[in-house]
Amino acid sequence: MAHVPENAAPTDPLALEQQVCFALAVASRNVIALYRPLLEPMGLTHPQYLVMLALWQHSSLSVKDLSRLLQLDPGTLSPLLKRLESAGYIDRRRAPHDERVLEVTLTEAGKLLRADAERIPPAVVERLGMPVEELLHLHAELTKVIEKTTT
Structure with a gap:
């Protein structure tokens, strides 16, 4: 923390540049913008990419589990899934064991995507121009923020 001279004016607690919410909002927009040119050739938006990441990791998930994992309400998730299904990347089907459960699975095209x-994470790291160690530390700190703000 920088040394503040005794006669210096107190820092404005409402100064925009002092707000965590502002820094997070701008950083989020800027980082997501780095993804756009990488995702466009794949026909994906960033939220659709997050859905695909979850499915590449788990191969099949219920809409409820996907919603929980991505921390998106089903009303936001549903249009994303419809567009991914229209693109041929996923299938949505009722679970044979429980008709109330809507399962989301990857199609062959989704698996091939x-x-x-796999080229996206290293390209983002390169575009950010930050050491991987710093990014891992940032990820850990942001994960703490997420844990503290979700209950």
Whole structure:
């Protein structure tokens, strides 16, 4: 923390540049913007990419589990899933064991898309121009923020 001279004016607690919410909002927009040119050739938006990441990791998830994992309400998730289904990347079907459960699975095209997506993380790291160690630390700190703000 910087040394503040005794006769200096107190820092304004409402100064925009002092707000955590402002820094997070701008950083989020800027980082997501880095993804856009990488995702466009795949026909994906950033929220659709997050859905695909979850499915590449788990291969099949209920809408409820996907909603919980991505921390998106089902009303926000549903249009994303419809667009991914229209693109041929996922299938949505009622679970045979319980008709109330809507399962989301990858199609063959969705599975094949993973190979293209594997180039995205290193490209983002390169575009950010930050050491991987710093990004891992940032991720850990942001994960703490998420844990503290979700209950």
